[in-house]
Amino acid sequence: MANQDEPLHWLVRPATIRKLWIGLSIVLAAVVLAQTVVYIKGYFGVDAWFGFGAVYGFVCCMLMVLVAKLLGLVLKRPQDYYDDPDKDTGHGQDAGQKMSGTEERGNGA
Amino acid sequence: MALEMLSPALILLLAAVLIGLLKGHARTAVVLVAPLLTLWAVWQIPDGVQGTVKFLSYYIEPVEGSPLRRLFATVFAIMVFVGGLYAYRVARWYELAAAFAYAAGAVGVCFAGDLITLFLYWELMALFSTIVVWCGGTPAARAAGIRYAIMHLLGGVVLKVGIEGVVVGTGSIQIQPMLATDFSTWMILIGILINAAAPPVSAWLADAYPESSSTGSVFLSAFTTKTAVLALILLFPGEPVLVGVGLFMVMYGIIYALLENDIRRILAYSIVNQVGFMVCAVGIGTQMALNGAAAHAFAHIIYKALLFMSAGVVIYRTGKSKCTELGGLFRTMPLTTVCGIVGALAISSFPLTSGFTTKSMISQAAVDENLVWVYMLLTAASAGVFLHAGIKFPWFVFFQRDSGLRPKDAPWNMGLSMILFAGLCILLGVFPELLYPLLPYPVDYVPYTAGKVLFYLQLLLFSGLAFFVLLPLMKRTETISLDTDWLWRRAAPALIGLIERLLGSLGELVARGRVRVQRFSQRIAVRYLGQPHTADREERGVFARSWPIGTTALWIAGLLSAYVLLYYL
Structure with a gap:
């Protein structure tokens, strides 16, 4: 995750990240299991099912990311797409950032 | 003219002039005191029309008070104060002056008692917000500002056509609820929706706002779209078209924000998303829905400004605005990180934040009206908001990989304004009863029931899980996404170029023919004369x-x- 020049911040050490994942998993399990104790009032039947919120949230996000990904294939363009090559009045700022962007590209996203 | 007929907007307008005339501490004093004075003046306005002035043959009502109008004016005044505090040490004087005049337009719209006054302040906003965009100072900001101005002047013309039609048709310039039934009311609706960044012209928002300066975008995020929401509540409550328009905006905002790489553009798309919730609520049109729209607008202005402030600090300190260039900033910017996360949680309507206590009213309104699909889509969108703004924004800016950047944290004034707004986000989340009495209708709604909180926790936390599971798919690329503005930025110029070339070759053909005729007639003339x-x-x-x-x-x-x-x- 981080560069090796300086000691790793405690938050990004692999051990911490593992602990965070474990903690998150416990919390996720807890909010689903809590439904055995807490009554969720469903308005339309389905939304009172056990774990509906969890499944619905997860599936919807999955769908939205996939739709975005697919639309991205059609809609994405290089960030200098609108720059006018004939004039200087294009995206001067973007042009500058593009240069720094190409330097950064080596590091990956 | 009686004193009560002077709009509080005039205080901000005067302040805008004074900011230009004064220097140093005096200017700072104006920047900080004028919004508070405005806030005081807002609360001095009683309900009802405060007198009329005859202009041409119309009776103008420059100031009309109501709980709804005061609510919007209040949050606008608070916004100007905290925005001024955030900006005054960095922003140039003309940016501050333009921002104040822009805010004056927004406050003026809040109290406009008739369509003519509303239109005047509407255009004031268009004018000075364009200047705020231009204050970005780059060639890109200049070009985006011109596109922004064209879009808003066009919207103004459409609105004006509608107003004229309604005035001629009904003989009344009153602001009163209507439905889009004939040409004029449609024109008014379209004119307002253009300012609300509704489809098909949503692109203006994500085009212009991110090109402004790091301080300018804080002001821009607050006023234009929210005055449009206010105008919709005043003029088109219960207009069925708005439900569909709102739901489209909600989904559009999520999808485009997911594709985006520029941090302020992510936030700009999420404005469209959030305004979509409000537009949808206005379309539902019940008291609960309109309360929800107003409360959500109030909360939204605060947390969206907070998000733009934290993004602004990052850009101010690093000069970078792309997810691909940022990351790991939490090490040296703890305050900005925490405030950014509070804003992100609030926009995702996490329990104990202002988003939860306001946005859930809109969902409740959909439930009350038995609109299953609207409720389901709004709930899905709540999950999507957590995905695109709640996690994506803080993750890519403050965590992610280590970009190697070690910028200083926010200057004290920017930090203080972020703390103020972050505090408000939590305050309104923990004590919603502070906001509920200010809403236009009596509130019969309990935000915190164990079941509701648990449902939202399931929804949001599993959206969070989806984000990290799908992280490989979310990898940022150095790209922009095409939008309808492609039509006027690429297709229209290309079409004009094509027509030009066609006419050019036609002209050439005519010219060649003329030369031939000339030569021929000359030959005859030479022969005989x-x-x-x-x-x-x-x-x-x-x-x-x-x-x-x-x-x-x-x-x-x-x-x-x-x-x-x-x-x-």
């Missing part, structure tokens, strides 16, 4: 030669006999 410069030489045309006398006499004789012959025939 001779070259102009060879007057006395032998190279004369047929008619210009000197004929011998005999030939002439012969021709005359021939002509005369022909004449005699014709006479007797």
Whole structure:
């Protein structure tokens, strides 16, 4: 995750990240299991099912990311797409950032 | 003119002038005191119309008070104060002055009692928000500002056409609820929706706002779209078209924000998303829905400004605005990180934040009206908001990989304004009863029930899980996404170029034909009249030669006999 020049911040050490994942998993399990104790009032039947919120949230996000990904294939363009090559009045700022962007590209996203 | 007929907007307008005239501490004092004075003035306005002025043959109502109008004006005034505090040490004086005049327009719209006053303040906003965009100072900001101005002037014209139609049709310039049933009311609705960044012109928002300065975008995020929401509540409550428009905006905002790489553009798309919730609520139109729209607008202005402030600090300190260039900033910017996360949680309507206590009213309104699909889509969108703004924004800016950047944290004034707004986000989340009495209708709603909180926790936390599971798919690329503005930024110029080329070749064809005709007629002229410069030489045309006398006499004789012959025939 981080560069090796300086000691790793405690938050990004692999051990911490593992602990965070474990903690998150416990919390996720807890909010689903809590439904055995807490009554969720469903308005339309389905939304009172056990774990509906969890499944619905997860599936919807999955769908939205996939739709975005697919639309991205059609809609994405290089960030200098609108720059006018004939004039200087294009995206001067973007042009500058593009240069720094190409330097950064080596590091990956 | 009586004093109560002066709009609180005039205080901000005067302040905008003073900011230009004064320097140093005096200017700072104006920046900080004028919004508080405005806030005080807002609460001095009683309900109802505060007198009329006759203008041409219309009775203008410059100030009309109501709980709804005061609510919007209040949050606008708070926004100007905290925005001013955030900006005053960095922003140039003309940016501050323009931002104040822009806010004056927004406050003016809040209290406009008639359509003509509303239109005047509407145009004031368009004018000065364009200047705020231009204050970005880059060539890109200049170009985006021009596109922004064209879009808003066009919206203004459409609105004006509608207003004229309604005034001619009904004879009344009153602001009163209507439905889009005929041409004029449709024009008013479209004019307002253009300012709300509704489809198909949502692109103006994500085009212009991210090009402004790091301080300018904080102001821009607050006023234009929210005055449009106010105008919709005042003019089109219960207009069924708005439900669909709102739901489209909600989904559009999520999808485009997911594709985006520029941090402020992510936030700009999420404005469209959030305004979509409000537009949808206005479309539902019940008291609960309108309360929800108003409360959500109030909360939204605060947390969205907070998010733009934290993004602004990052850009101010690093000069970078792309997810691909940022990351790992939490090490040296703890305050900005925490405030950014509070804003992100609030926009995702996490329990204990202002988003939860306001946005859930809109969902409740959908439930009350038995709109299953609207409720389901709004719930899905709540999950999507957590995905695109709640986690994506803080993750890519403050965590992610280590970009190697070690910028200083926010300057004290920016930090203080972020703390103020972060505090408000949590305050309104923990004590919603502070906001509920200010809403236009009596509130009969309990935000915190164990079941509701648990449902939202399931929804949001599993959206969070989806984010990290799908992280490989979310990898940022150095790209922009095409939008409808492609039509006027690429397709229209290309079409005009094509037409130009067509006309050009047609012109060339005509020119070539003309030359040919000229040459041909010249050849004939030379043949019969001779070259102009060879007057006395032998190279004369047929008619210009000197004929011998005999030939002439012969021709005359021939002509005369022909004449005699014709006479007797």
